[in-house]
Amino acid sequence: MNAQLMRWLRLLAVLGFFAVPTLVLAQLTQSQQEEWLHTPAVASHIGNLTGNANSGTVKYDYRRYCVGCHGELGDGNGEVAQWLDPPMWPKPRDFELAIFKCRSTPTGTLPTDEDLYDTIGRGLDRSAMPIWNTFTNQERADLVAWIKHFSPRWQTEKAGTPIQIPPEPEITPDRVKAGQDVFARVQCWKCHGVAGQANGPSASTLTDDQSRPIAPFNFTDGSRPKCGSTDQDIYRIFMTGLDGTPMPSFADNIKPEEAWDLVFFLRTLQPHNQYNKREKEIAKQLNLKPLNALKLSQ
Numbered sequence: 001m002n003a004q005l006m007r008w009l010r011l012l013a014v015l016g017f018f019a020v021p022t023l024v025l026a027q028l029t030q031s032q033q034e035e036w037l038h039t040p041a042v043a044s045h046i047g048n049l050t051g052n053a054n055s056g057t058v059k060y061d062y063r064r065y066c067v068g069c070h071g072e073l074g075d076g077n078g079e080v081a082q083w084l085d086p087p088m089w090p091k092p093r094d095f096e097l098a099i100f101k102c103r104s105t106p107t108g109t110l111p112t113d114e115d116l117y118d119t120i121g122r123g124l125d126r127s128a129m130p131i132w133n134t135f136t137n138q139e140r141a142d143l144v145a146w147i148k149h150f151s152p153r154w155q156t157e158k159a160g161t162p163i164q165i166p167p168e169p170e171i172t173p174d175r176v177k178a179g180q181d182v183f184a185r186v187q188c189w190k191c192h193g194v195a196g197q198a199n200g201p202s203a204s205t206l207t208d209d210q211s212r213p214i215a216p217f218n219f220t221d222g223s224r225p226k227c228g229s230t231d232q233d234i235y236r237i238f239m240t241g242l243d244g245t246p247m248p249s250f251a252d253n254i255k256p257e258e259a260w261d262l263v264f265f266l267r268t269l270q271p272h273n274q275y276n277k278r279e280k281e282i283a284k285q286l287n288l289k290p291l292n293a294l295k296l297s298q
């Protein structure tokens with residue numbers, strides 16, 4: 001045997017030594033995921049629907065409609081993922097981590113099945129994640145169960161308890177003004193900018209938990225929030241935070257009454273939409289001016 005070939009064979013043997021354990025590890029996860037498929041912790045409950053990860057069709061739905069981005073193992077490494085460049089195009093979610101942006105539950109906890117169900121139907125604006133409104137309710141509930149089989153967290157933890165949202169009070173000029181004070185005090189403007197244009201002093205340096213660049217929400221350009229657009233949704237967004245991103249939960253810094261004031265103020269930043277006619281009128285009456293960034297930084 002010539003020396004060159006010997007060297008190649010030795011190299012192959014060394015590579016093989018490393019390759020085998022990684023292969024085994026990968027398979028272990030997959031077989032573990034397959035075991036989890038059959039556990040009650042993975043079933044989803046949405047109203048009177050029960051979603052099943054063994055429904056017979058869900059595997060094919062996932063393969064056909066989700067795998068291209070979220071990957072066979074749910075790790076977010078589907079074929080399309082490489083073409084998505086943050087911050088413009090966030091990477092697909094890694095379901096193995098079970099960390100979700102849109103939750104009704106406190107920061108750090110698992111979302112409810114309804115949260116995941118709603119997200120799938122809503123899609124995620126400013127990302128490649130489409131609105132999935134062609135599935136039947138049962139198929140969507142099954143997909144929720146399927147997503148849960150990718151992470152061990154669902155085997156050991158329960159979903160968090162949804163936060164309480166007090167009934168929406170009436171909007172008044174005082175509340176809009178008080179909302180602006182909250183926006184200044186808890187420093188939403190550091191990322192979102194004084195006028196909500198996503199140009200605060202920290203905006204350009206933000207990264208998510210996986211060190212990928214991420215942009216704050218721009219209230220003024222007509223974008224839809226990823227986690228819903230109603231007043232209740234906005235309340236929930238800043239009181240639970242978008243886990244995995246620099247958008248924190250303010251549950252410890254903002255009281256429930258103040259939170260409604262802040263929702264009303266945020267509405268004055270948004271272009272006219274079906275929800276904020278009244279707030280815009282009030283802002284005009286009050287001649288409400290954007291906060292002064294220089295003064296705030298002192």
Ligand code: HEC
Pocket residue numbers: 061062065066067068069070080084089090091092093099100101102103116119120124126127128129130132143147226
């Ligand atoms: C074309 C790519 C693409 C396809 C196809 C796709 N997704 Fe996504 N999905 C994404 C991206 C990108 C994100 C992350 C968006 C972000 O972080 O703003 C995401 C995020 C999610 C999330 C996490 C939401 C949260 O609150 O964090 C869920 C759940 C989800 N997708 C479910 C699905 C399901 C179920 C399917 C198939 C029916 C699917 N996706 C198909 C791209 C895709």
Ligand code: HEC
Pocket residue numbers: 101183186187188189190191192202206214215216217224225226227228234237238242245246247248250262266
């Ligand atoms: C440290 C920076 C930072 C601070 C401070 C911050 N945000 Fe955010 N916020 C973000 C980022 C980044 C996003 C975008 C997350 C994404 O697209 O995944 C965001 C998104 C949002 C969204 C849209 C969420 C969605 O569903 O798309 C709202 C509403 C919001 N922030 C409100 C607030 C309010 C109100 C405050 C103050 C109480 C605040 N933010 C403070 C960084 C911040």
